Amino acid sequence: MLSRLLKTVGKNWLLVGMGSLVLGTSACSPEQEAATPETEAAVQQLAAAPIGQTIWLKACTNQQYVSADQNINANTPLVANRATAQGWEQFQVKDGGSGQVALLANSNGKYVSADPNANGQLTASKTTVGDWERFQWVSQADGTVSLLAKSTAKYVAADSNLANTQLVANRAATDCWERFSWGAVGGTPGNWVQVWSDEFDGTSLNTANWSYNTTVHVNSEQQQYTSSSQNVQVSNGTLKLIARYQPTNGYPYTSGRIESVGKREFGHSRVEARIKLPVGAGLWPAFWMLGNDINTAGWPACGELDIMENVGYGDWTSGALHGPGYYGNTPINARFYPNSPVSNFHVYRADYSSTEIKWYIDDVLLKTVTRGEVTQYGNYAYDHPFFIILNLAVGGGYPFGLNGATTPYYGVPQSTANLIAQTPQVMEVDWVRVYQWQ
Numbered sequence: 452m453l454s455r456l457l458k459t460v461g462k463n464w465l466l467v468g469m470g471s472l473v474l475g476t477s478a479c480s481p482e483q484e485a486a487t488p489e490t491e492a493a494v495q496q497l498a499a500a501p502i503g504q505t506i507w508l509k510a511c512t513n514q515q516y517v518s519a520d521q522n523i524n525a526n527t528p529l530v531a532n533r534a535t536a537q538g539w540e541q542f543q544v545k546d547g548g549s550g551q552v553a554l555l556a557n558s559n560g561k562y563v564s565a566d567p568n569a570n571g572q573l574t575a576s577k578t579t580v581g582d583w584e585r586f587q588w589v590s591q592a593d594g595t596v597s598l599l600a601k602s603t604a605k606y607v608a609a610d611s612n613l614a615n616t617q618l619v620a621n622r623a624a625t626d627c628w629e630r631f632s633w634g635a636v637g638g639t640p641g642n643w644v645q646v647w648s649d650e651f652d653g654t655s656l657n658t659a660n661w662s663y664n665t666t667v668h669v670n671s672e673q674q675q676y677t678s679s680s681q682n683v684q685v686s687n688g689t690l691k692l693i694a695r696y697q698p699t700n701g702y703p704y705t706s707g708r709i710e711s712v713g714k715r716e717f718g719h720s721r722v723e724a725r726i727k728l729p730v731g732a733g734l735w736p737a738f739w740m741l742g743n744d745i746n747t748a749g750w751p752a753c754g755e756l757d758i759m760e761n762v763g764y765g766d767w768t769s770g771a772l773h774g775p776g777y778y779g780n781t782p783i784n785a786r787f788y789p790n791s792p793v794s795n796f797h798v799y800r801a802d803y804s805s806t807e808i809k810w811y812i813d814d815v816l817l818k819t820v821t822r823g824e825v826t827q828y829g830n831y832a833y834d835h836p837f838f839i840i841l842n843l844a845v846g847g848g849y850p851f852g853l854n855g856a857t858t859p860y861y862g863v864p865q866s867t868a869n870l871i872a873q874t875p876q877v878m879e880v881d882w883v884r885v886y887q888w889q
Contacts (some may be wrong), residue, residue: 471485510609571620673846708842723800754832776829
């Protein structure tokens with residue numbers, strides 16, 4: 452949003468059920484093969500796997516945590532020899548396809564691979580998922596888990612006969628060496644405690660929480676922000692940010708933008724809002740955050756977390772990160788497809804911690820980016836407080852990148868100009884809430 456280059460979202464993530472997990476094809480498909488007991492078991496095990504979560508693994512062998520320590524080189528084997536679960540000992544569980552999981556190491560943003568040419572030795576060394584990076588998640592009766600490598604058709608063992616208790620996928624059966632306890636990093640959803648909210652129950656904006664920003668002009672946007680009640684209203688339990696055709700200060704439109712800067716700023720948190728969006732190509736509503744050190748560090752070094760952006764299309768929103776080395780046309784972005792039009796209310800949410808950032812719509816996890824994935828491009832800029840921004844822009848670089856309109860205004864086609872002229876367009880916010888782990 453702020454002083455960014457032209458951004459075009461180039462990747463699509465289609466939500467089907469939970470994340471991108473698709474279990475099977477249509478029952479009427481003529482090419483569908485009959486499920487075998489093995490594939491049915493794999494699907495059942497995958498359903499039990501913590502897809503999308505960041506976890507640690509602790510070896511039954513010695514009760515030490517599994518680590519992807521990259522201090523030596525990229526092919527350093529995974530070892531079970533750590534007393535605590537820090538960044539090197541954290542792995543994101545991905546849907547690997549074919550009823551199997553893949554493990555993405557937080558330490559370097561690489562997938563764990565079982566090399567059949569090296570006795571099944573495990574390393575965190577691959578950028579994509581192939582057969583070497585696929586494992587069947589096998590839940591054991593005692594609550595532990597075993598990993599069956601597709602590359603060797605053998606179980607992963609924490610072998611105490613190898614230096615530092617290296618992990619190898621070379622065992623035909625499971626006993627203690629082939630079993631691991633596991634847990635989600637940060638605990639369970641029950642650990643979230645609400646620390647702040649604005650329910651917009653009054654009749655005016657709560658200035659203990661928000662400030663109006665009426666001076667910002669970025670991204671070739673076509674609106675003048677104001678503090679007028681024609682553009683920012685609180686009534687009937689919701690906040691309304693309203694875009695009007697009302698030529699002001701050289702801009703054809705007026706609208707509203709509010710920020711919690713200097714008033715409500717949050718370190719690692721879960722931030723969410725229930726929002727209903729207007730639809731019309733070139734309308735640019737957003738729910739996002741900036742690092743509170745922007746005045747000293749500048750943008751993008753302060754970090755930016757776009758929880759929800761929309762440029763007027765009824766079936767998708769987007770999310771992105773902007774920071775040092777990944778800004779403007781940032782490589783860290785995604786489209787998200789809610790289960791109903793964006794003109795309905797949806798809860799848009801992001802969780803950010805020292806290890807990862809997650810995006811949700813209506814409590815469904817859609818995308819996770821690990822610290823290791825971010826630091827491939829630049830510094831991880833999400834370890835300090837951020838403030839919240841809600842705004843409704845009109846036109847500008849992001850909409851133009853998709854609709855290509857130059858007339859009547861940059862990023863605003865004639866159809867949308869007619870729409871706004873006839874009826875002011877509204878971004879409606881039911882509430883904003885913030886939670887933290889306690």
